[in-house]
Amino acid sequence: MTWLPFRRTGGAGAVSRPPREPLGREVLVLGGVAFFVMLGFGVVIPVLPVYVRSFGVGYLEVGAVVSVFALMRLIANPFVGALVDRIGERVVLASGIGIVAVSSALVGLAADYPQLLLLRGAGGIGSAMFSVAAMTLLLRTTPPHRRGRSVGFYQGGFLVGGMAGPAVGGLLATVSLTAPFFFYAATLTVAGALGLIMLRGTRVTSSTEEQPPAEPFRIVLRDRRYQAALLANFASGWASMGVRGALVPVLVVESLHREASWTGVAFAIAAVAQTLALAPAGRFVDSIGRRPAMLVAFPVAALALLAMPFVGELWILIVVLCVYGVAAAFLGTAPAAAVGDAAGGRGGRAVAVFQATADLGAIVGPLVAGALLDAFSFPAAFGSAVVLMLLVPILAARMPKEVRGAL
Known part of the structure; x- marks a missing residue:
């Protein structure tokens, strides 16, 4: 793909920089979704090891709960890519967020360690669905000359949410060890609703910027x-x-x-x-x-x-x-x-x-x-x-x- 971030205009080799364009609606929405997702994730991470230990297991089992989330993301990623191409980013994004929301709420209600491990693995699958669908949608709806700014804004949502999350998680942990998981489910519900409503009828690019x-x-x-x-x-x-x-x-x-x-x-x-x-x-x-x-x-x-x-x-x-x-x-x-x-x-x-x-x-x-x-x-x-x-x-x-x- 050839792209031209600068254009020649006028005579004598004059060069003009294209005007700064605002980020598209899809980018702004996805940045907001990323904030709510990472806010909840950041709330859970500080208390997760302590919560796992409350089931009377060792540190190896604690590590397994952390690792299974990433492992299931890795396993699910190739299948999610095909699913996105088949049914579309918006549906996969909302479904993935829904899976993580439900599994997170159930983690707070888990009766034993095996249930906890299984539910965190399910959350990893949902996370893969959300992240692949969101990035695919971001790249599809953004013209080449705005992709860097768009990805930066999207990642900024993650970073800001990740910075705020641990502080909120510390406060919720004073209520109970399970409160952060229910809060995580709530933030994911907001993110999923935001994606479903605000991403309806997404467009690719304007007719002058066909990909x-x-x-x-x-x-x-x-x-x-x-x-x-x-x-x-x-x-x-x-x-x-x-x-x-x-x-x-x-x-x-x-x-x-x-x-x-x-x-x-x-x-x-x-x-x-x-x-x-x-x-x-x-x-x-x-x-x-x-x-x-x-x-x-x-x-x-x-x-x-x-x-x-x-x-x-x-x-x-x-x-x-x-x-x-x-x-x-x-x-x-x-x-x-x-x-x-x-x-x-x-x-x-x-x-x-x-x-x-x-x-x-x-x-x-x-x-x-x-x-x-x-x-x-x-x-x-x-x-x-x-x-x-x-x-x-x-x-x-x-x-x-x-x-x-x-x-």
């Missing part, structure tokens, strides 16, 4: 843009969950000798930095290109990860996490926009496989990083993510250059 039809998946899979996006998403999942999410808390306690609560403070500050960077990242991805964003952002993120195990002060770690957060704003927007460019109009299967790579990285990453930490050291564990992050620019350099006018 090409969806490419067959076998063709998309051979596209260098899509290949780079798959590796980018896998590396991001590995780095964010396998290294940053799993090892930074251990680093704060065991190397910096600080209370575990400081991890939450550091992550919150970094999340704010990432949220603030999303809008500029989206504009960069749309105006300069997906390829330049990936060529620059992934090495910056790799350097930040490489520095983390060597910091000796908490404030330095927070600065490094903020650098990673700013880079992560590009890591999320550029590959997703590249998927939309490669897949064309309706590409549910392409989006599903793309999102499955992040889930795979989030599952395998913590295991490999933890094993490397046990066998070697923090630098070796963080290095596993650094290697992946540095492989992305190599593949991104093979992407076709976006055509644009001179700046």
Whole structure:
């Protein structure tokens, strides 16, 4: 797909920047849906391990409840992609949110551990349905020159909801350990209703911005843009969950000798930095290109990860996490926009496989990083993510250059 974020107008090679267009209704609605989904998810996460322990099980069983959600997302993703292509994004999105809402309410009523594990797995399937349908709809209804901004706004909904969720969850936990699960079900109900009502009659693009039809998946899979996006998403999942999410808390306690609560403070500050960077990242991805964003952002993120195990002060770690957060704003927007460019109009299967790579990285990453930490050291564990992050620019350099006018 060729796209022109800048146009030549007038004589003598004059260059004009196209006027800033507002984000479409679908993008605004999906950003709101993402906020309510992540708000509820953030409410549940802090109390989930404690709630699982109340069933008299060990820490292995606690980990299984956390992992089964991601595992079922991974397993369900390819089937969800085909379902989206068959019956449409809006129905799959609302159905997925409904499944997560019902399963979350039932988690609060679970009688024993097996029920709890089964219900969390069902929630993972619903989460896959929502996330694949939402991203497919976002890419389908957004013209190429607005995809970066649109993805950034959508991810911003997740980040803001994720920042607010834990604070609300802490308050609800003082009521009871089950209250957050019912609150989660309520926020999901709001998100599902918002999607069903506000996304009715979604359009693709205006007649002057027609997108090409969806490419067959076998063709998309051979596209260098899509290949780079798959590796980018896998590396991001590995780095964010396998290294940053799993090892930074251990680093704060065991190397910096600080209370575990400081991890939450550091992550919150970094999340704010990432949220603030999303809008500029989206504009960069749309105006300069997906390829330049990936060529620059992934090495910056790799350097930040490489520095983390060597910091000796908490404030330095927070600065490094903020650098990673700013880079992560590009890591999320550029590959997703590249998927939309490669897949064309309706590409549910392409989006599903793309999102499955992040889930795979989030599952395998913590295991490999933890094993490397046990066998070697923090630098070796963080290095596993650094290697992946540095492989992305190599593949991104093979992407076709976006055509644009001179700046």
